[in-house]
Amino acid sequence: MSFSTHVLNAVTGRPAAGVPVRLERGGQVVAEGRTDADGRLKGWNPEAGVHRVVFDTGAYLDDTFYPEVVVTFTVTDPDQHYHVPLLLSPYAYSTYRGS
Incomplete structure (x- = not known):
């Protein structure tokens, strides 16, 4: 099983590095780390079960209503890849199960 994420800044249309x-x-x-220059983070290998991915958006955006975004998800099949993208702006965010 592997996990990855991709954070995009919806205001600039650019990756959130x-x-x-x-x-x-x-x-x-x-596991912990920072998104790379392309806004990506990958290579984590969580076990089956319920996980929380926590994005410290306050460290990235100077003025944001959401200083932290938490996405809780369940790993049901350890052989699958789990991708959780985040589209971010100061007053909104969106996420989905990616591929």
Whole structure:
């Protein structure tokens, strides 16, 4: 199983580079890092179960209503790839299960 994310800045239409991201399971941090120059982070290998991916959007956007975005998801098949993109602006965000 692998996990990746891609954060895009909806205001500029550009990748959101340098966004701190952490992955949690059972209240424990299992991985953390920052998005690269293309707004991507990959290579994490979480186990089956419920996870939270936490985006520190306040560290990226100077003035935002959402200083943190938390997406909770369930890994049901450890052999699949899980991609959780985030489209971000100061007053809105959107996410979905990507491929």
